[in-house]
Amino acid sequence: MRQAGRYMAEYRAIRAKASLLEICHRPDLACEVTLQPVQHIGVDAAIIFADLLLPFEPLGLGLSFSAGEGPVIARPIRTAEQVARLPAVDAERDLGYVLEAIRLSVRELRGKVPLIGFAGAPFTLASYAIEGGSTRNFVETKRLMYGDPETWHALMDRLAAIVGRYLAAQARAGAEALQLFDSWVGSLSPQDYRRYVQPHSAKAIALAGAAGTPVIHFGTGTSTFLDAMAEAGGDVVGVDWRIPLDQGWRAFPDRGIQGNLDPCALFAPIPELTRQVNDIVDRAAGKPGHIFNLGHGILPDTDPDRVRAVVEMVHERGA
């Protein structure tokens, strides 16, 4: 959940010298940043430092980040012609710097903790590609989805193939688990999820996990279609804090679950934070396969001491 980031002084020190994209492009820096939360927070896994939108560079969409670190896509995709003209993306050739950062990180971690690779899910990537950046209402995304479903499915199919193969390449480079991130899929109705998204997420996950590497299938705001998400695949399904952990689990009792602390709980005093952590661990009691995590990305102003405190609480409860 963006383990490395602005909330860590060690990360900000590197960001003072290099932009977000420069860190991503330089395997030595990406590796250094990837290791920071393991060294300073004590988490049980590292997640490769990268950006969800890196595949937009070889796709020629003109990716940059504004001062507030919000993404800007210079050439959004909204027509059949634009989808047809998208160049082929080969993860080894076009995103090799991420794979190299994974190889470096795995070597540095020396098996102490596993490394998780990740990629954006087709819907979340499509929403950025169509809107040209962040959005609150997803109007252009849904306008294309409803108005030109053929182009929508063509775009989603391309994105599914790209991220599926990119994730598989991350596994070959040494990632020991893979996470498909569908941050914004909760903007959809369950009916629309099944019709417009599920087949493409299923394709991405099938490609990603073909060689047997476990896949975590994560989204936020997904309470009403967790069954459909689980059908699309994933050895573990990740949920946000909007559904009690045990209740979410009922939709996929045979899988593992990841979650689901509200990132805002890290701003709570220790007693309230402890109460919330314990509640989550209690709801996982007696069931196999729980990855304790936040329900979405860690927030920029988070106090690293609180994150360390949560890691210790979970370790104590797990012991």
Add this chain to the structure above:
Amino acid sequence: MRQAGRYMAEYRAIRAKASLLEICHRPDLACEVTLQPVQHIGVDAAIIFADLLLPFEPLGLGLSFSAGEGPVIARPIRTAEQVARLPAVDAERDLGYVLEAIRLSVRELRGKVPLIGFAGAPFTLASYAIEGGSTRNFVETKRLMYGDPETWHALMDRLAAIVGRYLAAQARAGAEALQLFDSWVGSLSPQDYRRYVQPHSAKAIALAGAAGTPVIHFGTGTSTFLDAMAEAGGDVVGVDWRIPLDQGWRAFPDRGIQGNLDPCALFAPIPELTRQVNDIVDRAAGKPGHIFNLGHGILPDTDPDRVRAVVEMVHERGA
């Protein structure tokens, strides 16, 4: 659902001459704007034109709207002292211009269609008051909620009393139904909703409906705590598009339901729009008490012809 607004040329014509707050403050203009959707769209009810945050003016929070119409609160509330110093609000004295706009509107409508009054729910108002404007992550809101629950409950209690009495005053002025708007309550976990919000929404609804006027209790992103929302009260519970209408209804089978078309569906071609409208009407079949509506506010670039088309579809299906 913000029936009057930027999507209507008739509204923009008035906005060219007066600011949003000026329209709210002038009963003649507020009445004119309230009637526009009845005249030009053919909806079955009018909703008084007002802003959720008007109670912030007598509370002395310094309400204004930036160019993009986003609210700015000059003096946010974050401490026990600030809550204790909040002045008393009397709806008749301090928000009398809204009540006068209601009286004018009811007179103009001559019983042809009913008028709905509304107010922001305690949580949604608290989030604006604490953050100082719109927010994506509700960090300051939850920081106060978790970190100083006594101040949180004091603020929520004050807001509940104000909006409950304000709604009751709207009913006395002639509003034939009342809507409590909890736009952002879906940022909470079900556990937090019950602990930090439900008692205050219950108080607001009890005050609002004391004289028997029906109350619509609306929120978005509430799929996992609809039961708790219904317990807090409301003759009708309003849901967004993230839960199928019939599935949402199971949480409160004895009540009416309002919803739940995705506002983005109004950007879809007529066949897809028709399919979605029919799906909603079908899910309400054989059950009493369905108010067809959007699942959240109508979006600024919506084509009024599409809105008219939906009204006609619903009328045809209802006939």
